[in-house]
Amino acid sequence: MIKLILSDLDNTLAWAGEHVVTPYAREAIHAAQAAGVHFAPATGRAPSALPWMFENDTACLTTVLADNGQLIYQDGKLVHEVPLDLGALRRCARSLDGMDDAWLVLDYVDTGEQYAVRASADYLEKYRVPYFFAVAGTVDEVPDRPVVKANVRVVGDFVRGREVRAVLKESCPEFDFVFPMQERPHIDILPAGWDKGVAGEWLAHNLGLSNDEVCCFGDAENDLPLLTRFKNSVAVANATPVAAGAARWHIGRADQDAVADAIFDIARSTAAGEMPSFMRGEDAASASDKRSSR
Structure with missing residues (x-):
């Protein structure tokens, strides 16, 4: 049963x-x-x-x-x-530097706040729908604050999403990276093995x-x-x-x-x-x- x-x-x-x-x-x-x-x-x-x-x-x-x-x-x-390692998250953010179509987003589940790391306010507003609709603002670095949920928003298709994921896998072996939905190539970040x-x-x-x-x-x-x-x-x-x-x-x-x-x-x-x-x-x-x- x-x-x-x-x-x-x-x-x-x-x-x-x-x-x-x-x-x-x-x-x-x-x-x-x-x-x-x-x-x-x-x-x-x-x-x-x-x-x-x-x-x-x-x-x-x-x-x-x-x-x-x-x-x-x-x-x-x-x-x-099971929280995410902050040092590895900061490395993820740095690995996205130079990309103009992929941004690390931190989701603080205790308050419901979401922040994109180093994305400009103009960029967030331009692509708010459908990529950043719940993102409240931007931060320059991953704060020294516990994070359980984070993902990378890729403004593009799944071909581009897989390219970004390959970069993340290389730079951050502490994490696993998965696509949680079929509509957009958002990449969820998980502790490796969890x-x-x-x-x-x-x-x-x-x-x-x-x-x-x-x-x-x-x-x-x-x-x-x-x-x-x-x-x-x-x-x-x-x-x-x-x-x-x-x-x-x-x-x-x-x-x-x-x-x-x-x-x-x-x-x-x-x-x-x-x-x-x-x-x-x-x-x-x-x-x-x-x-x-x-």
């Missing part, structure tokens, strides 16, 4: 064009929780972004893997934190659960550690080819609430002491069709 659900948000549980988890999906989460299943968003987003994504439905946010698992919340309390998959295992162990009791959902590169680490891994139909190839199970599209359908399936099956129907050979890709006829 499934006892823990780990779900990515953008383009998985929530459609990227809207960024909000639908009432139907929140109803599914409540049903799973009522059946004794833990639910945790497993996201690259900071905790400050989650209440508005869930329309302040805090019952869905008691357990969370935020910032790609660098912040783990259980029963509403922060139980584990990711959503490791965080998911940490949480499952803390809850006394085995790998077989975990189900995870994803669509993009930063979900690969989840999809490859857990036996019951699920990709949505709009996932990248690499993410789809890594998943064991496949369901419908994020914009059709396919993950919500799967969560309802988990809620029913766990209450009955069974595995979900989409893990028992049924064609899960048609789940959205079932929803439309419910």
